[in-house]
Amino acid sequence: MKEFDFIKQYLVNRQSQDGQLVLGIGDDAAIIRPDTSHDIHISSDMLIGGRHFFTDVSAADLAYKVLAVNLSDMAAMGATPKWALLSVAVPQLQEDWVQDFCDSLFALADEYGVNIIGGDTTQGPWAFNVTIMGQTPQGLGLRRDAAQVGDDIWVTGRLGLACAALFDHWQEVQLDMDVFAECEAARLRPRPRVALGQHLVSLAHAAQDVSDGFAQDLAHILKASGVGAVINVDALPTLPALKHHEQWQHWVCAGGDDYELVFTAPKHQRQAILQAAQTTQTAVSLVGVITEQTDLMLLDSDGEAVTLEQWGFDHFE
Amino acid sequence: MKEFDFIKQYLVNRQSQDGQLVLGIGDDAAIIRPDTSHDIHISSDMLIGGRHFFTDVSAADLAYKVLAVNLSDMAAMGATPKWALLSVAVPQLQEDWVQDFCDSLFALADEYGVNIIGGDTTQGPWAFNVTIMGQTPQGLGLRRDAAQVGDDIWVTGRLGLACAALFDHWQEVQLDMDVFAECEAARLRPRPRVALGQHLVSLAHAAQDVSDGFAQDLAHILKASGVGAVINVDALPTLPALKHHEQWQHWVCAGGDDYELVFTAPKHQRQAILQAAQTTQTAVSLVGVITEQTDLMLLDSDGEAVTLEQWGFDHFE
Numbered sequence: 242m243k244e245f246d247f248i249k250q251y252l253v254n255r256q257s258q259d260g261q262l263v264l265g266i267g268d269d270a271a272i273i274r275p276d277t278s279h280d281i282h283i284s285s286d287m288l289i290g291g292r293h294f295f296t297d298v299s300a301a302d303l304a305y306k307v308l309a310v311n312l313s314d315m316a317a318m319g320a321t322p323k324w325a326l327l328s329v330a331v332p333q334l335q336e337d338w339v340q341d342f343c344d345s346l347f348a349l350a351d352e353y354g355v356n357i358i359g360g361d362t363t364q365g366p367w368a369f370n371v372t373i374m375g376q377t378p379q380g381l382g383l384r385r386d387a388a389q390v391g392d393d394i395w396v397t398g399r400l401g402l403a404c405a406a407l408f409d410h411w412q413e414v415q416l417d418m419d420v421f422a423e424c425e426a427a428r429l430r431p432r433p434r435v436a437l438g439q440h441l442v443s444l445a446h447a448a449q450d451v452s453d454g455f456a457q458d459l460a461h462i463l464k465a466s467g468v469g470a471v472i473n474v475d476a477l478p479t480l481p482a483l484k485h486h487e488q489w490q491h492w493v494c495a496g497g498d499d500y501e502l503v504f505t506a507p508k509h510q511r512q513a514i515l516q517a518a519q520t521t522q523t524a525v526s527l528v529g530v531i532t533e534q535t536d537l538m539l540l541d542s543d544g545e546a547v548t549l550e551q552w553g554f555d556h557f558e
Numbered sequence: 559m560k561e562f563d564f565i566k567q568y569l570v571n572r573q574s575q576d577g578q579l580v581l582g583i584g585d586d587a588a589i590i591r592p593d594t595s596h597d598i599h600i601s602s603d604m605l606i607g608g609r610h611f612f613t614d615v616s617a618a619d620l621a622y623k624v625l626a627v628n629l630s631d632m633a634a635m636g637a638t639p640k641w642a643l644l645s646v647a648v649p650q651l652q653e654d655w656v657q658d659f660c661d662s663l664f665a666l667a668d669e670y671g672v673n674i675i676g677g678d679t680t681q682g683p684w685a686f687n688v689t690i691m692g693q694t695p696q697g698l699g700l701r702r703d704a705a706q707v708g709d710d711i712w713v714t715g716r717l718g719l720a721c722a723a724l725f726d727h728w729q730e731v732q733l734d735m736d737v738f739a740e741c742e743a744a745r746l747r748p749r750p751r752v753a754l755g756q757h758l759v760s761l762a763h764a765a766q767d768v769s770d771g772f773a774q775d776l777a778h779i780l781k782a783s784g785v786g787a788v789i790n791v792d793a794l795p796t797l798p799a800l801k802h803h804e805q806w807q808h809w810v811c812a813g814g815d816d817y818e819l820v821f822t823a824p825k826h827q828r829q830a831i832l833q834a835a836q837t838t839q840t841a842v843s844l845v846g847v848i849t850e851q852t853d854l855m856l857l858d859s860d861g862e863a864v865t866l867e868q869w870g871f872d873h874f875e
Binding site: 263284291326328 | 580581584585586587588589590591592594597598599600601602603604606608609610631632634635637641643644645646647675676677678680681682683685687689690691692696697699701702703765766767782
C-alpha cells in the first residue's frame, strides 16, 4: 500500500466542512482563517510503541488514545478542540489496520468536533505525534499559574485505574477479572473532559490534565502559581476495589495516564461547579485546598502524611 | 538528566518575545492570539532515525534539518514562519548532545524568526516531529492547485545533490571528495526558501517544495491543478560535476531531499521573479511550461523523452 494512496483514501475523503478551514490535507500546509474573537491553543503529544502503548494494541484502541490524550490537553485549557495534525510512523501499512485505525480516529474526532487537517506518514518504529489546536474566547484559557490561596482543589472522574491495569500487565499485581476489565478500559479509552473544561473557563482559576501522575501534575500548578496544597488522599476518587491492594496510593497519586482534570476554583463557585459537572455528566470530587505555604502535603483522613516512593512519571527515568 | 529539567533549561529560557504569543512552553498548551488580517498555515513533518537521517549524525546537523524541512513547507506556501512545536524521542538525553541540538535549533529558529512554543520529549527510538505555523495575508497562500496552462515552471537552487551524497554513503557511487563535500552540505543543511516564497505570493500561481523528488512533487501540482507539463531535464539546475555520473537524471528528477521550491508563474512575471530572486539572493531556473495535456513530459535538450526508473520517494516503498 502506497503512502499517497493511504493519505488520499483515508484522510482527504474524511475531511469535514469547517467554516474556518481554507485549505485542508493535500498541500504543503493546511490553512485556517482564525476567528478574531478567539485565542488559539496548540499542543503536541508524541506516543511511542513499547513506552506509551503496547505494540500489540488494537488499531482502534491505539487511534483512540493517540487523539484522546491530545483532546485532554485542550480540556485542561478549557478550549474547544478544532483541528489536529497526525504524524504516523509504523513498520508497515496494512490495509485492515489502516481501516480500523482511521475508523476509530474519525469516530473520536467527529464526536469532539475535530477536523484532521494534515500530518505525515512514514515507515519507521511505532511513533505517533498529534498536534491539536483549539480555541477559547480571548483571555479565557485555563492556565497553570492562576491558582489562588484558599482555592478548592477538584479532580474529575477516577484516578489510578490505568496504572493498576499496567501493574497487572507487568504481573506485579493480580486484579480480579472484572476490576482489571474496568481498569483496562480506563487505560485504553480515557474520556477527555472537554465539555467540563469549557464550563470551567468562567468558574475555575487553574487547571491541568493528569497525565504523569496526580501529585506531579498538581505540583506543576503549585509551582507555576507560587502556592502549596493540602490533599486528602482518601478523598481522591478511584475504583473502591483498588484500595484492597497495598499499591493503591501509588496508583492514585503517582500512576499517571489518567487524563482526568485537576483544577482549582474559589469556594464560592462550588455550587456552580457541581452544576457544570451535572450538565456535562462528569464526576467531580473536592480533594483539597490551595495553601500559602509552598508545599504539597498529602494527608490521609486521619491527618497522617502519606509518603510516595515516586511522585509521578518522568519520561527519562 | 530529567525530562523537566531539559525542557526548562533549554526551551523555556530560550523563548523569545512575540506580540501574538499569549502563553508559551510550560502549560498544557501554548496560546496565540492571531492577527486578524492573516491566514494561519500549519504543517507537520516527522523524521525517523535510519530513514530520514543517519543516527550517527551530529546533534547540530540533526536539529538544523528537523526544523529546516518544516521551514521549507512554509516557504512553499509563501508563508512567514512564526511558531513551532518540537516532539523529540531519543534513546537517552545526554547533556552535551542536548546543548548542541538546542544551540543549532535556536540558531536556525532565530534566523527565520520562529518561536519554539511547545512540544514533547520522551525516551524512545530516534523520532522527531515538528509542527510549524506561519502566516500570509488572507487568501495569498501559494497552493498546489493554482497552476495555469502556459505558466512558466521554475525551480530554485540546485537539485540532486542530497541524493548524490546518499548514493555515495550507500557506496553505489564514488564522488570526488570536493563534490561529495558540496553534496553532503546540501543534504545536511538545505536552505529553506522562505524569503523568495514570501515574494512569490504576489507573483506565482502554484508552488510546492521538492522533498520527495522533483518529478513527483511537480506531479502533485499538475494533478491538483488539472494540467500537464513539459520539462527540459537538461535545464534542471544541479552541480555540473554530477552530470559525469550515469545516475544524474535520477538524482535530479527523482532524488528528493532537495528542499528547493518548484513553482509556476505567468510569463509576464518573468522579470519580477528574476528581481525577487536577486533581492532574496536565491538562484532560480526556468525549466519548463504548464500544458493543457495532463501528462508530465520529461525531455532532454534534443527533445528526446527521459525515462526514470522511479519517479520519486514513496515513504512505504
